[in-house]
Amino acid sequence: MNTSNLVSTPSIPRRFAACLYEFVLLFGIYFITGGLIQVLFTLIGQKTPIWFTQLVIFLMFGFYFTYSWRKAGHTLAQKTWHIQVVQLDGKTLLTNKQAWLRYILSYFGVLPALLLLYTQIHGQISASGDNATAVYIQTIGFLSLNCVALLGTALMNSERRTIHEVLSETRSVYFTNKNSR
Template sequence: MPSAPSGNSGSLRPPADDTLAAPLMAPGLWRRMACWLYEGMLLFAVVFIAGWLFSTLGQMRSGMDSRRHLLQAFLFVVFGVYFVWFWAHGQTLAMKTWGIRVVDRHGRALTQGRALLRYLLSWVWFLPPLAAISPFGLGAGESVVLVLGWVAVWALLARFQPERQFWHDVWAGTRLVVSKPLSRR
């Protein structure tokens, strides 16, 4: 197998394996949403550990502590590190399980900068409904319906994108493709 060129060209050539030999095909919507749901379950462990660490080191006694906004900012950064690191390496654990990989629009591995941009733009999944909840003082049940409704609408909007990609991926210059789990090299 030929190896990637060494030198200062600055461009990354896709690996010479069969994962990119086929056209860059987007996974089906159900597959991507199953991966999204599985990712959420895995993030529960990340939140648990990060929250425990923050509250232990910060000696928080209650979730209503005045430092809860600091905790939210800390979790935002922890999620960012988690996703940027995994996306720059091609796949999160959930993506490996569901046979999905994130690449740039040309099929190359993401840079950390592009992965960070994708992370920031991916908050479109949650920011619009969260912004609507606060000023209207919606209850828990109404908030859940609003968030889940927006997630469904946002996911279905991918049907109107010519390559069936999510819009935040289009804006970030990334795409989800069908892939076998990447091996460690």
Template sequence: MPHTLIFPDSTLTATVPSRLRRFASMMYEGVLLFAVVFLAGYLLDTLTQSRSGLTLRGLRQGVLFLAIGVYFIMCWRYGGQTLPMKTWNMRLVDRDGRTPRLSRLVARYVMLWPVPLLVALVIQALSHVTGYRFLDMLIIFAPFSIFIWTWIDPEAQFLHDRLLGTRLIHTDAKPRKNARKAKTV
């Protein structure tokens, strides 16, 4: 059942994208992030003459964190959408239905990380305590842990969106039936 959002300072209403739509967008995002991570890693390796992904590991993690952050923040800042969000008709807005301020976008990106990282640590601890090393493979589910809050939230928003006052909304890209009839007459 779709949730409807009503923005207080306008007559604008929007629906929240379904979890399946957000999941599909997230999977598509992963494909695009492969290119972002590859290019940032290649640039780092070229500049530092690194021959292994294990050398300069802390620097590499920092550079990749920043590169992914720049990608998301730039996309959200200019249009409120990444390419997968456009494909799946979603947009990021603030409480008033406008593109969020830059400071809020930076905070949103940073606040995306704690829940998946906490789940990853729990998985690692579980693997270590039990001695079952195959449990480490469950790490692939850590990014999807952000969906847990959507089952609790009354508007099915992510926790970081709830805390920051940002929202993902469904953008209707299809023309309205009345508009189509008006053109054909």
């Protein structure tokens, strides 16, 4: 990585835009992973345990993020918005430990929305089960709000690092040279 191209820490709107794009990509991973799990359990004649599906999807998301950060310093969404995740020196890619720690800690930003989704779906299934679309729309809105709140923690840090960046000893950097990626 050429540090002469380093301009600054990415702005909150830039990071949020990357988050929104990331949600779209993660939906694809979620859909494919969930579908494969469902097919596998159907083939063996078993009901799919929800906890198993959630665990596998959590791990698949983790592999996507950690592999991307360790290999190139960015996911596809981050690359599109010229954001790279590096160690504190501003140029070294993450270690495996840092990548997984950053991934796990980032869940604090979306945990409230995931808990809302879980409780809403349970309530909908036990009540009428016909309002799932509204629940998902509410959850997407709440996920976006949680994402903004997590990114907002950067406003409390002099280096504009979010809480999960501080705790994992990583940082996000913005590059203007599009050819360096």
